[in-house]
Amino acid sequence: MFYPINLKIDDMKIVIIGGGKVAYRKCMNFLAFNKKVLVVSKEFVKEFEEIKEQVEIVKGAYNEKYIKDAFVVVAATNNKEVNREIGIYCRQYNKLVNVVDDKDLSNFTVPSFVKRGDLLLSVSTGGKSPSLSRKIRKDLEEVYDDSYEEYVELLGQAREMIIENTSDIKERRKRLKELLDLSFDELRRIIKL
Known part of the structure; x- marks a missing residue:
């Protein structure tokens, strides 16, 4: 079971390993909070081209050196074994890690959220139904407009x-x-x- 918490990420190094659509979505979550992140992958979906000025992109394979001094890590590669390796390393060194294809190896998840300035509403199903979280988020977006x-x-x-x-x-x-x-x-x- 996950405990809800809001983190002040201003001074935290955040690294996303992976360059696909899931990695992009996770990256956009951090950018919504004005946080620049390091993204490492051999290949990137075209959407990363649109945000290249807002993120630090490293084109290459995963290596521990990229996450050694990170506080928050997202393992979002298309390789389950690499994601697992990242998760194990992060857990061993007390880092916050979200392994996108292994909820049990993750020690945090990112809920669906609505952000209106300092108002932050978040919804989570504990990973059981991201579709329901998205639906509730869309409902909240209508009620709590800009x-x-x-x-x-x-x-x-x-x-x-x-x-x-x-x-x-x-x-x-x-x-x-x-x-x-x-x-x-x-x-x-x-x-x-």
Whole structure:
């Protein structure tokens, strides 16, 4: 069973071994969080050409030297044995590893997610039904549209103002809870006060 956690990956070296469609999809997940990654493969799908400025690409075979100082590793080759070798190495050296074709060898998975600024909603079935995770994610994308990026930002600003100006804890909690009932326009007015 996997434990849900959010990682601050700013200072972590992330390496993806593999250049296929699955590796590309995993790479795009990291790019959604403004994280540059190292991608190693003998061959790459054409989609990598479109993001070559955002990733570090190494054209070559897997070698331990590429993951030795990595914190997060994704094994996404089309070779089950190579993926297994990567998984075993990473587990031995206490690295976070996602082996795309071996859930049991992985010590983390990446859930389907919706990102709207600082709002992050994630869905996981523990690897049992990625299709269901995708379906739920698409449903969430419709409910929580792009406007939620601004909404969360406004809520954060209003929260800071309330914390700064309200010393009574009960009153602070009450006012923070009331924020959620305000419309965008009402929140904007509070921020401009």
